[in-house]
Amino acid sequence: MKITKLTLYRVPPRWMFLKIETDEGITGWGEPVIEGRARTVEAAVNELSEYLIGQDPLRINDLWQVMYRGGFYRGGAILMSAIAGIDQALWDIKGKALGVPVYQLLGGLVRDRMKMYSWVGGDRPADVIDGIRTLREIGIDTFKMNGTEELGIIDTAKAVDAAVARIAEIRATFGSEIEFGIDFHGRVAAPMAKVLLRELEPYRPLFVEEPVLAEQAEYYPRLAESTSIPLAAGERMYSRFEFKHVFQAGGIAIVQPDLSHAGGITECVKIAAMAEAYDVALAPHCPLGPVALAACLQVDFVSHNAVLQEQSMGIHYNRGAELLDYVVNKEDFQIQDGYFAPLPKPGLGVIVDEERLIAASKAVTDWRNPLWRHPDGSVAEW
């Protein structure tokens, strides 16, 4: 079998789909994208396609090494997201060629269903109580929300009180009937992370995510010493070679590699295995589309240490399209009592509505994350 063509579709809300065609008529889909830099990843995928056209798509490991090691400069968000989407599509092709879901190619199921969580509260966390109440009606009992708005390197007791009051209200309203993670989203600097973690301790969040920016990872073990709240990170780490430092230093209880940013299935199964060796849980990051989610689920169902799966249904970014809008087999992604079932179809398990993609790609705009500023006019972490 040989790869014949790569086609990219940038579509609302902020996703990009990659179709890889072969000379045997089997097509694979991937979702290579960096939210807000889709055109940059598009260029990277087009450059990498030079190594792929004419090659055997079943030699995923070799193609991965060529894409990673073939360039003198490697790693980082753009190149690893381009590799990730291509890798997803190659696994999709392989599963379809052999007539089995990808999880079968990775050793089979370690669980019968996978726990998921939903976002509530939006960019500036608000209305989380109503959001939780609505989602509980469809059986979802695990949530994530942003912990704060903009926060200074050193900020006020008032800002801390606002962040804590929101969480206190959740526990006061729902008790321990629900669970929730709090995403600091990299908005919190190390000094304030310590303060917030201490103040949030009594409310026992399931985890605090990105307690500081990935580039401040050396603080993870120190912050972990100061709290019993499990710390989570990983969406802005892009390969085993970044995660290994986090595993060695300790402090992170849950790693969250993004299947569309950290080199794809080939890389993320390796990260999952490394995490297991360090007794670290896996909770793949996935605020993106259905192909990214399908790739996550394929890894979840073969990883003993997978504990939670993010998905973007109802997320505040999905303006212009919802998670399953481009999916034909929507029924396979149905959530039952807060869990996903294994995707039954060959490959990644998602049947893409290409006609819908083509139409949507004609009206796509370039999504950008907000540029926030502090009251003094300096740039704030979003």
Ligand SMILES: O=C(O)[C@H](O)[C@@H](O)[C@@H](O)[C@H](O)CO
């Ligand atoms: O946890 C999450 O989903 C992420 O922090 C998410 O909010 C960001 O990755 C966002 O997609 C960046 O544009």
Ligand SMILES: [Mg+2]
């Ligand atoms: Mg996050």
